[in-house]
Structures are given as structure tokens and as C-alpha cells.
Amino acid sequence: MAEITYLEAIREALFEEMERDENVFCIGEDIGAYGGAFKVTDGLFTKFGEQRVIDSPISEVGIVGAAAGAAHMGMRPVVEMQFIDFIANAYDMLTNYVATSRYRADLACPMVVRGPSGGYVRGGPFHSQNPEAGFVHTPGLKVVYPATAEDAKGLMKAAIRDDDCVLFFEHKYLYRRIKAEMPAGDHVVPIGKARIAREGRDLSIITYAATVWKALEAAEQLEKDDGLSVEVVDLRSLSPLDDEAIQATVRKTNRALIVHEDTRTGGLAGEITARINESSFAWLDAPVLRVTAHDVPLPYAPSLEDFVLPQTGDIVRAARALAAY
Amino acid sequence: MAEITYLEAIREALFEEMERDENVFCIGEDIGAYGGAFKVTDGLFTKFGEQRVIDSPISEVGIVGAAAGAAHMGMRPVVEMQFIDFIANAYDMLTNYVATSRYRADLACPMVVRGPSGGYVRGGPFHSQNPEAGFVHTPGLKVVYPATAEDAKGLMKAAIRDDDCVLFFEHKYLYRRIKAEMPAGDHVVPIGKARIAREGRDLSIITYAATVWKALEAAEQLEKDDGLSVEVVDLRSLSPLDDEAIQATVRKTNRALIVHEDTRTGGLAGEITARINESSFAWLDAPVLRVTAHDVPLPYAPSLEDFVLPQTGDIVRAARALAAY
């Protein structure tokens, strides 16, 4: 089987799920004939027609709300945010309406909200965001953020089949840079399970999305230069978090470094640190450390963006400090 | 001087600031002749007129955006959310427009967004929220959440005078239950400084808003029943956090319990735990623990709400476990 990109893997999942289940449909801005700003839905319009690939007005509240209504009626909508940054417009609809619908009204709301996320692409403050924290904070929503093409496909299928709302963050830096061969058959990756991206003994790097690749680079370098054996855990699912996996790696290496691209304060690393602290304090030989973006809006000039976002060198330096603690 | 309630203290601050600075004005739904859903702005309309106490349409995006525009022009708007829960509607405007305005455009945006927050009042899922986490996560915004009447007044004055946007969360459970005499003169409480609500030696409870009072109750009981000397830190400001105060109390007692009313996952306790971990790991004799609400939307029946939210007994039990560690 030929390799396909992270982006193509998402498209393939959408394609297969729409073929499998006539209740699945896509809705978003410019996703039809044009195939979407990043061409993720390219070809779906031709194949499934405008009834199932709906070009919407510029109305994030409108389409997320409409998806919820359709989901109540048994449909399985997949909503595209042209850039995930615009999910902020639907914050009320997602956190107040969608997230609570099963709990307060026993009303199922199986839907997926997906979109290009993340930086390292000179997108500036409104085309580079990582808004996962605000949604992981919301009971009733599930959140996934794949780092590999296999997971992009497998998690998308799981998200579409999930009976609750799943936010599916796609890292636009990975869209065309990551390739893989898809596992044969109906490839579904369960939501809530992390992945060991690299085995190690001396310390654990817990991360997700684009920084998984930077962590792997750092692990290579640390092995070569410092003879450190670094384990890299790719969370994949951010809500629910895989506590068993986090606990296992920390209790194994006794040193944890959390890495994410999101800003530091209020980012997921805090939550993960607290959980490690609660579940495995007695196993810790060093403080849990965080490598994150700086607490500023993401600037657009390369020199600025590169400084603000976490880089491989940062992970290496932090890991060395952690190992030396 | 007579004692006034937490609510009256906020009103007094608004009154004094509007008298002091003609650029200060209030805007919100039903805040004019009616004086607001909780009567916080009662009397302002009569005193300052409809030019400075503006009844708005039901448009959270509209009024937050309008406040930003006015702030650019040198005004000092104070926006009321009828219930803070509806700030979710303005999430894009606040996090994307307001928070970034100085950084991306060198455009000052001095404004306050305030509103009744929090639970313990049978308000149900949409009239009880504590949305601070999503905003503390946003660089460019400041966030305060007072627990006492003195701080309610002093922080409101500081918020109105601050040159950036400050979100001012008011705990509706405290509105009329808390009273105090106001310090004489121009009473301003600096943003970013925590308060030691109670001195102690054996362990630290770090909290804010309504749970400060539950923590104090718990401290009493722990002193009486267990002979434990518990320090209670009232953060007051959530962004920026007072790291010096957090560090000081943890290094003094070597045991930290973070308490908040917000849900657990992604709540502020995670961030605080991570900071303690980073700054004071070597001083910790026990894991940093969290007492929080359960991860569910807040239900409305008393039996359910009481179960979901943190109670004094929970703090007592958690503190005992922490002390016994």
C-alpha cells in the first residue's frame, strides 16, 4: 500500500465514513467544490454531492448549532472550522449547548468539529492557535489531536463513530510533511489511549501533535550526545487523558517533561503535572517540568514565531536539566 | 464607618470611579433604570444618566466589542454580563480582539468585564459557571476574583484604572452574605497580589472566591479537631498569579492543597500545581493536592449541586490526608 500524508489520511477517513454511514455529512466554509482552504475535503463534493458536503455561510455559531440539531436527529455531522482559531466564535454553542446536551436533556449530540490548528507556519495570531485547553476544561466534550497519519485516520473514524461530540484538531504543519502507510481494513484508533512513540528508561517526554516530532528529534540527540534513554509518549487524546499511560511512563522513568505548543499558563501541561503529582508523587525523582510556548499571542515574523514556540533545542536543554536534577 | 456588603462594595467602587473619571461608563443588559439583575448598578443610572449607564440589546459580542472600541478612544468601559456564563458568547471578541490589541496593534484596550459568577445558589448549568480558566489561559487579559468586600471594592478600582482589559468575576453567593467596613479614602487593591487570609504552619490551602470561606471554616475545624495550623492564601488575582506568595507559603508549610469551585480537569489548580512543582519541588513533603468540583455540568437540584461542588468537609478530609502523608 502506498504512503499517504496526514492530510490525505483525514480525507480518507471522511471518505470511508461517508460511504459507510449515510448519516455522516460535512459542513463548513468553502469545503464543497473548492475542497476547503487546505483541500482536506477535496473530492468529497464530487463524490457525495452538495447534500452531504455543505458550503455554509461564514457562521461558526450557525453551523456548529446546526450540526448539533442534525446530530439530535440521528445525523453524524462533521463541521470544518476553516482555521481552528475561529472555533472561538462557537465557544458558547460548544461549551454551553453541545457539551451539556446529553447531561441536561438526555439528548445525544454525536458530531465532530475539525480544523487546521497550530503554528510553525507563519500564520500569525489568528491562523496558528491551539485552543485545546478551553475545551479539555469542558465536561461533555472529547478532544483528540493526532501527530501521525495513521492516528489522523484512525482517530477521525473513532470521532465520527463516537456518540458524543469530539473536537478533532489537525496540525497544519503536519498536513503535508508527515506520510505513512495506512493499516489495512477498517482502521479505528480508540479515543482515550496514548501511544508510546519511543521507548526509554531515563526520562519521559509527554506531548502531543507537532511537538511529538520535536520530542523525537530531541530524544535522538539526547541519546547520541548524552547517552540518555528518553521515552516519548504521544497522548493523541487530550480528553479523556490516558492516565494509565501517563502513570506507567512516570513510574518507569521517575522523571517527566511535558511539552506542548500551546502557551504555558493554563495550557494542558499544568493539568498533566497535577495528575502525575497526585498519582505518582512518590515515584518522582525530580519536578515535573514544562516546555511550552511563551505567554504571548503568536507573532508572525519568522524570527518572532520561532522564539515564541518551543523548539527541539528547548526540549533537549530542559531534558538535560531534568536528567541532571 | 458602617459595614457594607460585597455587592455594595462593588457598587461603591463603580460610583467612586465614575465620579473620579468621566471616561468611565457602564454598559450591559438591564443595568440602567432597573439597576441590573442583581442590582449591582442600582442608582448609577439616576446619578449619571443614560449616557454613562447604557442599557444594551442582548448582544454580548456587540457590547464587549463596543467597549473595546470605546476603550481605544480613551474611554474606560465597564461591561456587565448579566450572568458571567454568557461571557462564552464573547469568547472570540475577548480572546482574539481585546486580549491581543496592545500586542498586535499597539492599541490600548482598558476595559472591565464583570458579572455574577459561581454556584452554591441553585442556578443550574447556565447561571453558576466559573469560566476563569479559559481566560487565565489567554495572554493579554487580566483576571481577578475577590472573596471579600474590601477586595471587591479595591480590585474593582484597580481594574478600572488598569490600562489593559481586566475580567472581574463577582461571586454571587457572596454578594449579600459578606459584609465589611471599607478602608477609608481611595481604597485600591493592586492586581497580582494574593492575601494571607489566615496564617498557619502545617499546611497551605491556596484558593480564591467563595471557597476562601470554606477553606477558613475548614482551617478552624482542623485547628480544633486535629490541632493543625493551616495557612489560607486567597489569590484574589488569577492573572497574573502571585507566584511570590504561592512560593512563600509552600516553602513555609511544605504542604499545599489547592481548592477551587471550578471543575477539576483544566481548572486553575493544575497550573498552580505545576508552578509549585517548578519553583518549590525541593520543599514539598507531600504531593500538591486538589479539591475541586467534579467534572460535570453543574446540576440544579440542591442534592446534586451540593454533591458536585466542593464543600468544607471535603477540604477538611483532603487536608487531613495531606497532613498525614
Added chain:
Amino acid sequence: MPPDTKRRGSTADKGTSRENGTAQAGAPHSSRLSREQLLELYYWMRLTRTLEERLVALYRQTKVVGGLFRSLGQEADSVGSAFALERRDILSPLIRNLGSMLVKGAEPLEILRQYMAKADSPTRGRELNIHFGDTERGFIGQISPLGDMVPVMAGVTLTFRMRGQDRVGLVYVGDGATSTGAFHEGINFAAVQRCPLVVVIENNGYAYSTPTSKQTAARQFIDKAIGYGVPGEQADGNDVLAVYDVTKRAVDRARRGEGVSIIELMTYRRKGHAEHDNQSYVPPGEIDRWERENDPLTRYIARLVDEFGFSPAEIEGVDERARRVIDEATDVAERSGPPAALDALTGVYLDPPAAQPLWFREGVAKVVDQHERPEGWGTFSTHDGEGH
């Protein structure tokens, strides 16, 4: 007073509807209603009022948890509009559409249990007052953030259209809710997609304390219709038959595949926003005038007797029936108790079925054992026995 409430006073031409964008149908549908149906309309209005009066009594006895919202004087707009739907159709009520829900099959017992936060209430004590729904019976529970139900109902009716079902949706918004972005995005999307959706704007003169004049600069809300490219019709919201007719026309258009309609129902909120509201902001005399000259039940009774020849006895029979229903429902409702605390943790997701009680909870060890994941996430209990 809001400039338009005068225009909307008892002097408003009753039973007729002013048009904007569409052609008026022939003989009004209401002329085809049977005597039973005419009396049924009265029953639903009476039931609504009697139930709310009962709720006031319970509220005064502090048996109601939270606020109480009245639709006094607006019963005709809820009942007449909901009556224009078929059983398979779905509506989304607002806080003052108790009548619409009753017509759609909500039981007074359910309403009473909701208001008293009983364990056996439709939401098991999770949501307030009439915030509940049942897609089987055809009503969807609202949430507090105003306007949000418009996009949701756009999606519900988009599904009807996509599946080629002969079903229509109806969503209520208040004069105040028309100012929300959700209203705008939802109706615009529904209009573009030609969803079979009827948007009923209940213009009752106020949004909480805010008069319509501070809500919009538009002369009337149907003036918004053309901006969405949909027909708009305004009707006397206190004339139940006029409401039924104007709604039925919109429902029929939707069934014929003609998409969205906006209906503006002119009515008046005689009570405060909620029971606690003293209505200090209402110009003196305004409420009395509406009560005196424009009560939807009084007006309809007059028509039933004068125009349709019902006897006072028949009317009283209905009143009696309504009272009986509410009495019985109250007795039953009062009997049941509050929800069990642990139920608060179930049903956030289908999977996992329940959240984990936190470790610091009294007797949590026992509770934890009852759950399938004793080693729950974020619990202190996971790393050793302490704290139990």
C-alpha cells in the same frame, strides 16, 4: 413606555395579520377547526394559566427551586402557534412557551416536578423549570443562552429536508433574543438552506426590563424578514385564532418546500421577567390596560360564546377540568423526593457512563468500589491508600 406598545395596545386590529413579503391565503384555516378543536385551544390556554397559578402558590410555599417564569397574557401565542403543528413536527420553546409544550404533550406533572427539582422530573433535577424536551413528542429543551436554539432548529429542519421527511420545525425567540448573533447566523443559514423552519418572534414589549425600543431601531421585527430573503407576517398574538392562522400559513409554506418564514406575534408580558421582578420600569397603567382590554383568555371566551355559540357551562367545564388535572398532578408531584447525589455523576458521556467521585468525598472508598474504574483519573487514591 416602548413606542410600539401603544401601537400594540388593545386598539390593534384583532384577528387579522399584516403581511410583508407573501401572499395572504384564502379563507383562514381557523374557519376549518372543529368545535372540539376550538374548545381544545381554550383548554390548553386555561391549563397553562392554571398550572402557572399553581406554580406561584408552590413558589410562595418555597417549594419551587429557583425562579418562576410566567406567560400570563401570552397564552394565546404559545398555544395557537403550537396548535398549527403536526405531531411529527418539532418545536423549540422558550421560557414563556409552557403552553406550546403542553400542546406538544408535556405533562403538567413533568412541569411541576421540574420546578420542584424532583428525582423523577424529566431532567432528574439537572435543569431548571421548563428546560427539558422530548424529540418523540416533538419539543427540544432550550438552554439559557438566548438565540442558540435557532441554529439548532436550523439543523433539526435541515435533517428533515435532507431526509425528504414531511416534517416542519418551529423555533420561538423573544424580541430581546433577536439581538443575538446566534439568531442571525441561525436564521440566515436556515434561509439559505431553505430549511422547513418557522421562526416565531414573540414581541411582548420587553426583554427583562428593556423595552423593544432599546432592543432595535427597526419599526417592527418582520422588517427583518426581507433581509434574510424570507416571508414575514405579523399577527395579534393575543388572538389565539389569528396566531393559529398565521402560523399555519408559515407551516404550510415550509411543508411545500418554501423554506423559512418569520412570524411576529404582538403580545405583552404582564408579569415581570420572573416572579422576583417588581416591574418598576413599566409605565403606570400599561399592565392594567392590557389585562383589562387584551387578555387572550377573556377575548377568546367572548368569541367562543358570541361567535361560536358555546355555553358558559361548557367553558366552565373546561376550567373545571384544567383545575382537576393540575390538582391531581400537584398531589403526585409533591410526593416524590430529590435526586440521589451520586446520580450527578452519570451521563456526561455515553462512554464513560459516569464520572468518578473524587477521593476526598466522605465514604468515597465505598462509592468507588461500586464503580467500574476504582483507579479513576485525577484521584489521590490511585497512588496509595491514603485519604480513605
Added chain:
Amino acid sequence: MPPDTKRRGSTADKGTSRENGTAQAGAPHSSRLSREQLLELYYWMRLTRTLEERLVALYRQTKVVGGLFRSLGQEADSVGSAFALERRDILSPLIRNLGSMLVKGAEPLEILRQYMAKADSPTRGRELNIHFGDTERGFIGQISPLGDMVPVMAGVTLTFRMRGQDRVGLVYVGDGATSTGAFHEGINFAAVQRCPLVVVIENNGYAYSTPTSKQTAARQFIDKAIGYGVPGEQADGNDVLAVYDVTKRAVDRARRGEGVSIIELMTYRRKGHAEHDNQSYVPPGEIDRWERENDPLTRYIARLVDEFGFSPAEIEGVDERARRVIDEATDVAERSGPPAALDALTGVYLDPPAAQPLWFREGVAKVVDQHERPEGWGTFSTHDGEGH
């Protein structure tokens, strides 16, 4: 093709404006423009086009960081509308309103530096393309989320009104942005508050790939005016004088305290949403027809020569001047370098003035020393020397 683009084609009656809700003024204001002003209008349009052509060249040389957005064929709507404002007035441009910003005093040098993310660009490399502003010169920088500038400009103009200043605001929205909740909430609020605000809807047929027919079911965007209780006027957006006139009327109404106006400018986006967009979705011939029959510069040149008696030499003089200005600006712009990394941490707040470089950064110890809070929050460095 979007049904209304045909209606909007070159056959559209030029130089006139269709009304909706207001009385037409007498002789058009443009008839009172001096020869210098008439030529100035041409200069701004030419400068816009020449600057964008230069940006395309730089983009092809990969000197532009990020995307490039064109207003080819829409120069008249930006220039004509901005020209109707006084210096003290404030406008909020969109991505295709480069011309409006130039009229308001933005320098080509600033634009070039912005697009190349230079250290000395107006935003010091923080924001993209023409996302910058200057309240002194009277334009406020937009953000990407569409519609958000409408509430913001409502607040700007609310301030003008509250302070009794003789100032007006103008905000641009695209056909697509009219679907946002922010547009709705902002214009409704401004209308109720009678803010001196002109809302210009640039109907250029597309929102990215989405034709207007999928954006709204309304026949035209000025049909939204009555729903907000404000006057609406539509004009040929490719006739710079018609644009100037229709905007001037709205600006004058605002100055007279008559509040908000909606203006719809009929134009056409001849280039893709951004340079990368191949416009595959555009019906064949549509772009050519607009270029051939309805180019705003070609049309205005014809009028300048035939109607106002300018000589071809005078026109070429202006073209030459524009070219010179852009050449000089390009030379200067290319000289400066990228922003210094550490600048990324300054100015999130006035206080604190800078965020703390994180401890794991190379040579951060040195950097930290330069900052006022060496014991910064959340930094590993605080509890002891390790990590340095």
C-alpha cells in the same frame, strides 16, 4: 455563477445609486470636487494597483511572508468611500481595503514592510499584511475573525457621540462577513444607539470560493437595512465617483446625528481570495468580462478624459508618480531586517512590560539578567540554579 453577478455585470447602470429608505440628496457631491481632487482619486486607485503589483513581484520572489491579498478591480470602492471621510474620521479596513488605508495616510513603505515582516514595520512583525492601524491618521487595524470590527467601530463612534465630537466612523464588511453574528450584534447596537457609523458592505460576489447566493437568500444586502431601522443605499462600486457620492451622503447623515447607514457597493473580486487561490470555482468568462467591461481605473480614466477634460499626459503623469513612489518605498523597505527575537515578549500588557523568557531557552540566564524580574513566574530557574 452567483445569480447576482450577472445583475451586477457591466450592464449595471453606472454612476447612479439605487435607494432604499432614504431621500436622495440634490446635486451629487462629486460635482463639487476640484480638478485636483478628481485627479487625486485617480492617484489613490493607481497607487493601490501599482503597490499590489509590486507586492505580487515580491511574493513571487518569496520576499512576502504569508499570503498576499489583492483588491484588483475593487480599487474604486476603497478609494471612493475613504475619500468621503474627513481626516478626523476613523475607518476600519478589511483585507481588500488597501486603497482606503492609503487615502487615510498609510504609507506604501509601511505596507511593504508589513508584508515582508520587517522589524520596522508598523506591527514590528507581529501581524500580517495590512493588519495595522493608527488612530491618529484614522484607521484601526482589523483582526482576522470576520465581523468583529463592526462592534468595535460601534464603540468608536459611540464615543464620538458621547463626547459630542463632530466625527464619523466607517467600517467595511464583505458579503461573506454579513453572515457573522458580530456583524449583526454590532450594527444593531450602533443603530439603537444612533452611532455616527457608516457600514459599507462590499459585495464582490464571493466569500473565498462561496458565491453570494450561498451566503444569503436576500436579493441584495441593502434589504437588511430596514431590519435594523437604518437607511440603505446601493451603488456601483466600480464607479469611484458614485462610491464617493453614496458614501458622502451616509457620512453627512451620520454627522447630522442621523446615526447608522448601510451602503452596498456592487463590485467584483477579480483575483482569488489570496494569491494561492486558482479560482477554479469561477464560471468561465466571468473574470474576463469584468476586466474588459468594468475595470474601475479604465472607466475612471475615460471619464477624466472625456468628461473632465484631462489630457492623457496628465493621467500618465499620475501613473509615473505612483510608480516612482512604489519604487522608492520598495528600495527602502527591502533594506531593513527582521525583528529581534526578544521583542516577541514585550507589550502584551502595559504592566508588566515584558513576558519572561522561559528558563530552557539558550543563553536565557544572560537574557533574564536584562529583565527586571529574574525570578520570573513559572520558571524552573526560580527555585535553584539548575537548568542554567
